[in-house]
Amino acid sequence: MSDPAVAVEREGRVAVxxxxxxxxxxxxxxxxxxxxxxxxxxxxxxxxxxxxxxRGAGPDFCAGADIREFTTYRGRPAPAVEREGRVLVELMRTxxxxxxxxxxxxxGHALGGGCGLVAMSHxxxxxxxxxxxxxxxxxxxxxxxxxxxxxxxxxxxxxLELGLTGRVMSAAEARDLGLVTEVVEGEALARRAMEVAADxxxxxxxxxxxxxxxxxxxxxxxxxxLEVENLLRVVxxxxxxxxxxxxxxxxxxxxxxxxx
Numbered sequence: 001m002s003d004p005a006v007a008v009e010r011e012g013r014v015a016v017x018x019x020x021x022x023x024x025x026x027x028x029x030x031x032x033x034x035x036x037x038x039x040x041x042x043x044x045x046x047x048x049x050x051x052x053x054x055r056g057a058g059p060d061f062c063a064g065a066d067i068r069e070f071t072t073y074r075g076r077p078a079p080a081v082e083r084e085g086r087v088l089v090e091l092m093r094t095x096x097x098x099x100x101x102x103x104x105x106x107x108g109h110a111l112g113g114g115c116g117l118v119a120m121s122h123x124x125x126x127x128x129x130x131x132x133x134x135x136x137x138x139x140x141x142x143x144x145x146x147x148x149x150x151x152x153x154x155x156x157x158x159x160l161e162l163g164l165t166g167r168v169m170s171a172a173e174a175r176d177l178g179l180v181t182e183v184v185e186g187e188a189l190a191r192r193a194m195e196v197a198a199d200x201x202x203x204x205x206x207x208x209x210x211x212x213x214x215x216x217x218x219x220x221x222x223x224x225x226l227e228v229e230n231l232l233r234v235v236x237x238x239x240x241x242x243x244x245x246x247x248x249x250x251x252x253x254x255x256x257x258x259x260x
Contacts, residue, residue, distance in 0.1 A: 003035040007057075008043070011194065013050035013201035015043035022058025028113035029066035030087045037091045044100045047259060050201030050208070052098070053193060054121060055105035056114075064112025064135065088113070088145040095120040095149075096216065099209035101200040105193035107186065111135045111168070116146025118179060119153040122212070123200075125193040126171040127186040132179065133168035134159075152219060153179045204241040205259035 007018040017039050019026035026032070036054075043049045056062050095102060104110075104121035110132045118124045118132060126132075134143040134150060143150065143163050150159040154177045162169075174180040184192045200208065241257050248255035 003039065005029075005032045005035040006039045008039050010049075012198060013048060014053050014194065014197045015039075015046070015049045015051075016053045016055070017043070019054075019056040019062055022056075022060075024066065025060045025063035025109070026056040026058065026114070027066040028062055028064060028088075028117070032066075033087045033091045033113075037087070037094050040091075040094050040098065040102070044094075044098050047205075049100055050203070050205060051197040052100055052102045053105060053197040054102060054117065055190075055193070056107070058108075060108030060114070061104070061106045061110045061130070062114025062117055063109045064114050092116070092120055092145065092149055098122075099212055100205075101197075101208055101212070103193060103197045103200065105189060106130045106132070106171070106180065107189055112143065113146060115179075116143070116149050118174075119146060119149035123182075123196060124180045125182045125184060125189065125196055126174065126180045127189045128171055128183050129186060130171040130174075130180075130183075131168050132171070132174045133166065134162045135166045135168065137164060137166040150179075153177075204239075204255070204257045206239045206241040206257075 005020060007020045009016040009018070017036065019032060019036070021027060021029075021032060040052065043052045101123065102121045104118045104124040106118055106124055106126035107130055108127075110118050110126075110130060112133075112135050115132050115134050118126075134146065136143045147159065147163065150162065153159075154162070158177060169177070169179075171180055171183045175183050182192070182196070241255075241259065244255050244257065
């Protein structure tokens with residue numbers, strides 16, 4: 001279901017989520033973060049959705065947090081501020097646990113929390129003139145809420161450098177760091193991002209879900225991840241999707257995935 005802050009559409013098996021506050025440069029307010037968390041969870045739970053595409057309305061993907069909310073904190077009790085921060089925690093946690101691939105379509109500015117949205121995505125296609133950065137330090141803040149996602153995307157030392165300096169990167173540098181997976185000219189952005197999402201949506205839901213589970217295990221469990229990966233492999237080998245994929249390959253036809 002669409003929300004005023006995040007519009008939800010369907011194009012085939014792709015759920016398209018659009019940040020819809022262009023007048024605020026799609027600032028990641030608590031309202032937007034909550035709406036996006038709900039939209040991601042609902043799309044992930046929908047068996048008809050094979051991939052999720054995240055984009056922004058207007059001239060920017062997401063220019064960061066809603067700075068107006070920062071001015072309301074002083075004098076408030078710490079527990080109340082912590083509870084509000086949980087909104088961003090839940091957004092990042094929901095993205096981390098997705099079993100459906102998430103693709104970011106990045107244009108204009110992706111700064112602060114907006115850069116975090118790119119980092120939490122599994123793939124990101126950016127316009128060549130897009131600009132990305134964790135600029136919170138300019139406000140007297142370190143990008144703590146998005147730090148785990150940035151570390152996963154670009155590595156610990158580079159995430160630290162970007163957080164400390166607050167510098168803004170070109171799309172090409174973001175690609176070289178691994179934050180962005182592909183850079184295209186602006187007029188080709190929407191088409192290419194949808195192509196990437198639609199291609200993912202056409203793959204086996206079982207393989208995609210198990211792959212994302214294995215990815216998370218590899219990032220967090222160290223050597224113990226090998227045991228988890230082997231268990232996931234057993235599930236994959238016993239799945240109907242693998243049987244269908246192998247049969248379709250032998251018969252030289254397009255597989256029909258059931259997600260079983």
